[in-house]
Amino acid sequence: xxxxxxxxxxxxxxxxxxxxxxxxxxxxxxxxxxxxxxxxxxxxxxxxxxxxxxxxxxxxxxxxxxxxxxxxxxxxxxxxxxxxxxxxxxxxxxxxxxxxxxxxxxxxxxxxxxxxxxxxxxxxxxxxxxxxxxxxxxxxxxxxxxxxxxxxxxxxxxxxxxxxxxxxxxxxxxxxxxxxxxxxxxxxxxxxxxxxxxxxxxxxxxxxxxxxxxxxxxxxxxxxxxxxxxxxxxxxxxxxxxxxxxxxxxxxxxxxxxxxxxxxxxxxxxxxxxxxxxxxxxxxxxxxxxxxxxxxxxxxxxxxxxxxxxxxxxxxxxxxxxxxxxxxxxxxxxxxxxxxxxxx
Amino acid sequence: xxxxxxxxxxxxxxxxxxxxxxxxxxxxxxxxxxxxxxxxxxxxxxxxxxxxxxxxxxxxxxxxxxxxxxxxxxxxxxxxxxxxxxxxxxxxxxxxxxxxxxxxxxxxxxxxxxxxxxxxxxxxxxxxxxxxxxxxxxxxxxxxxxxxxxxxxxxxxxxxxxxxxxxxxxxxxxxxxxxxxxxxxxxxxxxxxxxxxxxxxxxxxxxxxxxxxxxxxxxxxxxxxxxxxxxxxxxxxxxxxxxxxxxxxxxxxxxxxxxxxxxxxxxxxxxxxxxxxxxxxxxxxxxxxxxxxxxxxxxxxxxxxxxxxxxxxxxxx
Amino acid sequence: xxxxxxxxxxxxxxxxxxxxxxxxxxxxxxxxxxxxxxxxxxxxxxxxxxxxxxxxxxxxxxxxxxxxxxxxxxxxxxxxxxxxxxxxxxxxxxxxxxxxxxxxxxxxxxxxxxxxxxxxxxxxxxxxxxxxxxxxxxxxxxxxxxxxxxxxxxxxxxxxxxxxxxxxxxxxxxxxxxxxxxxxxxxxxxxxxxxxxxxxxxxxxxxxxxxxxxxxxxxxxxxxxxxxxxxxxxxxxxxxxxxxxxxxxxxxxxxxxxxxxxxxxxxxxxxxxxxxxxxxxxxxxxxxxxxxxxxxxxxxxx
Numbered sequence: 018x019x020x021x022x023x024x025x026x027x028x029x030x031x032x033x034x035x036x037x038x039x040x041x042x043x044x045x046x047x048x049x050x051x052x053x054x055x056x057x058x059x060x061x062x063x064x065x066x067x068x069x070x071x072x073x074x075x076x077x078x079x080x081x082x083x084x085x086x087x088x089x090x091x092x093x094x095x096x097x098x099x100x101x102x103x104x105x106x107x108x109x110x111x112x113x114x115x116x117x118x119x120x121x122x123x124x125x126x127x128x129x130x131x132x133x134x135x136x137x138x139x140x141x142x143x144x145x146x147x148x149x150x151x152x153x154x155x156x157x158x159x160x161x162x163x164x165x166x167x168x169x170x171x172x173x174x175x176x177x178x179x180x181x182x183x184x185x186x187x188x189x190x191x192x193x194x195x196x197x198x199x200x201x202x203x204x205x206x207x208x209x210x211x212x213x214x215x216x217x218x219x220x221x222x223x224x225x226x227x228x229x230x231x232x233x234x235x236x237x238x239x240x241x242x243x244x245x246x247x248x249x250x251x252x253x254x255x256x257x258x259x260x261x262x263x264x265x266x267x268x269x270x271x272x273x274x275x276x277x278x279x280x281x282x283x284x285x286x287x288x289x290x291x292x293x294x295x296x297x298x299x300x301x302x303x304x305x306x307x308x309x310x311x312x313x314x315x316x317x318x319x320x321x322x323x324x325x326x327x328x329x330x331x332x333x334x335x336x337x338x339x340x341x342x343x344x345x346x347x348x349x350x351x352x353x354x355x356x357x358x359x360x361x
Numbered sequence: 362x363x364x365x366x367x368x369x370x371x372x373x374x375x376x377x378x379x380x381x382x383x384x385x386x387x388x389x390x391x392x393x394x395x396x397x398x399x400x401x402x403x404x405x406x407x408x409x410x411x412x413x414x415x416x417x418x419x420x421x422x423x424x425x426x427x428x429x430x431x432x433x434x435x436x437x438x439x440x441x442x443x444x445x446x447x448x449x450x451x452x453x454x455x456x457x458x459x460x461x462x463x464x465x466x467x468x469x470x471x472x473x474x475x476x477x478x479x480x481x482x483x484x485x486x487x488x489x490x491x492x493x494x495x496x497x498x499x500x501x502x503x504x505x506x507x508x509x510x511x512x513x514x515x516x517x518x519x520x521x522x523x524x525x526x527x528x529x530x531x532x533x534x535x536x537x538x539x540x541x542x543x544x545x546x547x548x549x550x551x552x553x554x555x556x557x558x559x560x561x562x563x564x565x566x567x568x569x570x571x572x573x574x575x576x577x578x579x580x581x582x583x584x585x586x587x588x589x590x591x592x593x594x595x596x597x598x599x600x601x602x603x604x605x606x607x608x609x610x611x612x613x614x615x616x617x618x619x620x621x622x623x624x625x626x627x628x629x630x631x632x633x634x635x636x637x638x639x640x641x642x643x644x645x646x647x648x649x650x651x652x653x654x655x656x657x658x659x660x661x662x663x664x665x666x667x668x669x670x671x672x673x674x675x676x677x678x
Numbered sequence: 679x680x681x682x683x684x685x686x687x688x689x690x691x692x693x694x695x696x697x698x699x700x701x702x703x704x705x706x707x708x709x710x711x712x713x714x715x716x717x718x719x720x721x722x723x724x725x726x727x728x729x730x731x732x733x734x735x736x737x738x739x740x741x742x743x744x745x746x747x748x749x750x751x752x753x754x755x756x757x758x759x760x761x762x763x764x765x766x767x768x769x770x771x772x773x774x775x776x777x778x779x780x781x782x783x784x785x786x787x788x789x790x791x792x793x794x795x796x797x798x799x800x801x802x803x804x805x806x807x808x809x810x811x812x813x814x815x816x817x818x819x820x821x822x823x824x825x826x827x828x829x830x831x832x833x834x835x836x837x838x839x840x841x842x843x844x845x846x847x848x849x850x851x852x853x854x855x856x857x858x859x860x861x862x863x864x865x866x867x868x869x870x871x872x873x874x875x876x877x878x879x880x881x882x883x884x885x886x887x888x889x890x891x892x893x894x895x896x897x898x899x900x901x902x903x904x905x906x907x908x909x910x911x912x913x914x915x916x917x918x919x920x921x922x923x924x925x926x927x928x929x930x931x932x933x934x935x936x937x938x939x940x941x942x943x944x945x946x947x948x949x950x951x952x953x954x955x956x957x958x959x960x961x962x963x964x965x966x967x968x969x970x971x972x973x974x975x976x977x978x979x980x
Binding site for chain 1: 881887892
């Protein structure tokens with residue numbers, strides 16, 4: 018058992034902290050006469066992403082696009098059907114790499130529902146001490162660690178240690194959740210809709226705290242949310258998901274300033290604004306989100322895209338680099354056959 | 362919907378196999394030679410061996426099981442060791458008598474339970490609520506076979522207004538819808554219905570109360586709907602849970618009527634089971650248990666399917 | 679027999695609300711405190727404790743010997759000198775038989791439930807936490823037992839094994855294992871779906887530690903409430919088995935058995951014949967009320 022010192026950096030700043038390649042996760046849906054699996058929910062399909070050290074990667078998308086599945090895959094609460102993960106150069110769950118347990122020492126998660134993510138029977142101190150104790154930290158040091166963690170998230174240890182979750186407000190509970198994620202001194206924290214359930218004013222406080230913690234503790238974030246404004250505020254790079262696939266990926270200025278994919282453009286222009294001069298010029302997204310059990314062929318967005326053409330149904334657009342970002346759309350790929358694409 | 366029912370039925374097959382195995386094992390793992398029930402203990406060995414061969418008791422157990430299963434699936438449940446009649450016939454007539462009692466008990470218990478439970482849920486006065494709660498507590502706590510004896514003491518022994526046992530007057534077979542037979546049915550029905558009454562009253566009260574607190578009721582009231590009409594909607598909402606509990610209780614009644622039938626010497630399956638145990642009449646024992654268990658399974662399946670149909674929240678298929 | 683408590687078994691809708699406590703106190707301590715303050719629970723507990731103590735202290739209380747028969751003093755009515763509750767059909771003192779019978783009847787009610795709780799509870803929690811094929815295997819086996827109404831199962835088992843205290847205990851334990859297992863599995867599956875269990879998994883602790891620290895505390899409550907509600911059923915079932923001659927063997931005093939042997943007396947001394955049932959009734963009510971009290975004590979919204 019190690020003594021829970023912070024894990025040393027390997028590979029230097031150029032090496033991605035986390036590299037996930039070709040992740041796939043399908044969930045079987047029971048059906049048919051004998052309850053056999055007849056259909057699958059294709060939650061995540063051939064997804065590749067990398068997280069650089071010290072950055073905040075924002076992940077946006079509608080409900081049901083697979084963001085939470087990605088989160089759970091990255092921390093291995095779910096085992097991917099296909100695909101590999103490499104943490105700072107070490108393959109995960111493979112013979113010459115690190116085990117899933119070792120992964121969990123370096124990658125932690127903050128959940129959305131602040132109430133259900135805390136055991137109602139344990140005090141705050143007991144909850145926070147659980148992970149360190151499980152990794153062998155002696156009781157006295159664990160207590161010290163708990164005090165330290167509570168102070169870091171802005172909660173007074175003396176008053177909060179012996180309280181129970183139901184005695185805390187939503188914002189305080191999320192602070193505890195963040196403290197819990199920090200307990201093992203991880204390098205990467207995945208925040209799955211971590212501030213979505215909070216009141217706006219509380220949300221702002223927690224966000225600022227997250228920013229401070231990141232610098233202070235040298236953390237890397239993957240920030241998953243459906244709230245575009247929050248993602249813009251927090252992220253360095255943004256990844257846009259639709260129905261289990263990445264449709265656009267790039268620096269936050271590029272994505273928000275010059276969105277290339279029709280979906281991203283529609284999402285961004287659908288944001289309500291207090292400024293009456295900002296008018297929406299984009300076509301709205303038509304139709305309902307399709308069923309992840311039977312996604313459309315070719316480009317999954319084509320059923321709601323105002324620019325869809327034949328090629329979109331036949332060929333799935335690859336995630337291709339354009340000047341500032343990567344887009345998965347035939348319109349941006351030269352010679353793809355789409356009428357709006359540039360000639361090859 | 363049909364697919365769902367079919368799928369549930371198919372799931373039942375392995376369970377049914379397990380049940381048949383259990384029934385077979387029960388009576389065969391019992392201590393004591395089944396033959397000893399038929400022949401006196403000092404019978405000569407050749408006679409015993411011949412009888413063993415005739416009944417198939419000399420084969421190894423797995424073979425006996427398969428033979429028994431094969432024969433049973435054709436509908437032939439064997440012959441009673443005690444009376445010599447076919448088991449199927451005995452169980453059949455006994456089952457009919459049990460059903461008569463079960464139907465009257467369920468009608469009485471469920472009707473009363475719905476009335477009491479709904480009144481308690483609606484009642485503004487705490488006295489009514491307390492009273493109903495007490496009634497249902499008594500229902501689930503009272504040993505029903507003791508209640509049966511008490512009823513016999515009061516109404517048959519002391520007051521002499523109702524007969525103490527039997528299904529009909531002396532020398533009558535079968536059941537007819539006449540005054541004498543109904544008189545015989547009163548006490549067993551009451552005794553049998555106390556437990557379902559207690560359980561279902563509690564369920565009705567709590568489900569109706571919960572439904573009343575839902576916002577849609579307030580919305581209906583605000584729309585100006587008549588109270589009686591609202592009641593209809595409330596009951597419809599509470600129905601799935603209550604029906605499920607009722608189904609379970611009905612099943613328990615049929616399978617568990619043995620105690621009451623013993624007190625009243627009512628010639629139903631319970632009474633048959635009782636005498637079969639003491640006579641060690643294995644074929645009757647196996648046949649009755651199998652039929653009762655099978656009926657219970659099918660009843661549960663039906664209740665499940667009905668609940669799925671009635672409650673749109675439950676996913677089908 | 680009502681083994682399925684209505685609020686627990688329909689569609690697995692056990693509402694495991696993360697139950698809050700009062701400020702600063704441990705959960706179980708607060709439950710205990712609420713129980714101690716509940717008058718109904720206290721009275722019921724007092725009655726039961728009194729019964730047990732009376733039977734244990736009987737030699738010193740100067741009670742008659744419950745086994746001593748007397749052909750001359752049979753079926754004495756209530757209020758007879760030296761036998762204030764009369765004598766039974768073999769001349770034994772009724773009061774002594776009732777108190778002694780209490781010991782045995784309570785034992786027959788509580789013990790099978792305790793055993794079934796240990797076995798069925800563990801199996802159910804295992805099935806609920808591990809899920810998958812293990813869950814299916816365990817629950818399918820339980821389904822086979824569930825195909826029988828509980829009374830039928832008890833009688834078949836006892837009928838097969840024969841009468842006697844040990845056999846009855848075994849038979850009743852087997853009857854109660856499936857429902858407790860089912861409730862445990864349902865509750866555990868629910869708790870397992872909560873985020874804090876995922877968070878515990880994400881912290882890299884072993885499965886055993888997760889169950890011990892996080893799952894057990896949240897799961898034992900509802901299981902315990904359900905199990906205590908089964909005690910009264912067990913007492914009545916045990917008495918019923920003895921009544922049919924499939925349970926306790928004479929000359930042991932047991933309330934159900936006494937109801938059977940005294941049946942012949944209903945024409946002679948009806949009140950006497952009904953007495954043992956009164957005891958069953960009272961005990962059963964006490965346990966039911968205590969079970970309700972436990973459920974109320976655990977279901978507090980702070």
